[in-house]
Amino acid sequence: MSRVRLPLAALSLASVSALLLAGCSQSTDASKTSGNTAASAAAATGAEPAPFSKGTVKVALVRQSGAGDYFEQWGNGAKAQAKALGIDLTVYDAQADNAKQATDLSSAINSGAQAIIVDHGFPATLQPEIDKAVKKGIKVVVYDVESATKGVVSTRQNDASMAQAVLDVMAKELGKNAEVGYVNVAGYAALDKRDSVWKSTVDAQGWKQRFKVGKVTDSTATDNVPLVSAALTQHPDVTGIFAPYDELAKGTVLAVQNKKLQDRVKVFGADVSNADIQNMTADNSPWVATAGTDPSAVGAAVVRTTALELAGQLGKSSVEFPAVAITQDFLREKKIENMDQLREALPALNLAKVSTADWIPNVAH
Structure with a gap:
């Protein structure tokens, strides 16, 4: 989350050199997600590596999401990408309860998940369970969570x-x-x-x-x-x-x-x-x-990052998602009313080139 890179498309007035907490607490399998994710997956051309070539891969998503459609879209993007990859995704959401998120993370560790994605939350609450997951050999990818544990992959907006x-x-x-x-x-x-x-x-x-x-x-x-x-x-x-x-x-x-x-x-x-x-x-x-950032695209990119880490192909400990600056004048001038129109006006929002490979069916939104 450093200020080193400023990969933003400045719009209208901009002169340029995406927490946190509520949602549904029920576990949700990726194959049962609702149809309100406007996403399509580009076909993969390469052969799947292990563990994806050996059957269904189990991944847990342990969330601390917040009110509003940002977090809903983030989750929808993650679910759509997981489904495209054939991942069995189980979702936990702590609803602003830090103790529950720690319990959820413990449940995910004991669920047989091969990887765990931790989306938001307090480091002090989560760190002991993250340590346990890594010691058990589970791949851990965090989004907007600080973790000092060696082997954890950090993802974030800039x-x-x-x-x-x-x-x-x-x-x-x-x-x-x-x-x-x-x-x-x-x-x-x-x-x-x-x-x-x-x-x-x-x-x-x-x-x-x-x-x-x-x-x-x-x-x-x-x-x-x-x-x-x-x-x-x-x-x-x-x-x-x-x-x-x-x-x-x-x-x-x-x-x-x-x-x-x-x-x-x-x-x-x-x-x-x-x-x-x-x-x-x-x-x-x-x-x-x-x-x-486009929350749907970020959720999908975090799942792709996790898939690459599971396959031993990520090759780095952090992934950062570039943001785009947007002004009221730009939205009004372009008559943009929703995210679909914004994606069309700003294709860079899709993050199509972030955390991908020829064997990954890349979800576009």
Whole structure:
């Protein structure tokens, strides 16, 4: 999650040099997934390596997902790619319960899974079970989770560059020495990376941070509305707010609109989904910029990464998924209303060249 690479396509206003918690707690086999994943798999041309050549491969996905369609799309992408690979995928979701996620991970270890994908969660809670899995010879791939265990493959969005892309737009919009607000929560790997960029940008721009609020719950957007509303009441001269997680951004947007400040206060978020696009393009929306990856494509790429690791073909300990900067102006000019249209306008979102091989039927969205 370093800031070393900035592989972003800057759009419209951008001048550029995807937590966390709820969902369905039931285990779901990949062969029983719902039909709402708009994905197709390109045919594989190469021979399957072991263990895929020897029968069904069992993989567990242990999630700490959040409210909103971002996590649903991520899961759908993972399930679609698993199904294309013939993987027997069992999904666990902890619903914001850290203790349950540790229990889920223990269950996955004892389930006979050959690989485990850990999607979000608190390192302190998960680390003991991750260590156990690795000691048992299970391949472990984590997404947006920090792990120091040797042999674990780390996957992530480029969160620092994602934040920088949005903050470049914010700097251009607000200028130096602006009064700003901040909506974020500490303790999540992705949000902590974005926080580091925020702090350095505040210093560089001479911004005056008037408030920091925020919490993550099973209703993050709704529960942040009163927090942001109260902060805006105390600090009416704020002209911009950074909320670097889309559920936080949605709550911030509602608070700004409820206070009838959309003509004065601009919201800068992160991540992108169908709901985010609709929110940004709505009349009088104060949400003017975001940056993100396609969650469906990321979920699929994490499964492909896991498949390559199982086959002994990955050859590296980390994989980073490049993000794309997106502005409200771009969405409106291109008349983009959903992720399908955004994918068409920005083919780079598909991550088609990330973690693939000739024996992998690559799922496109």
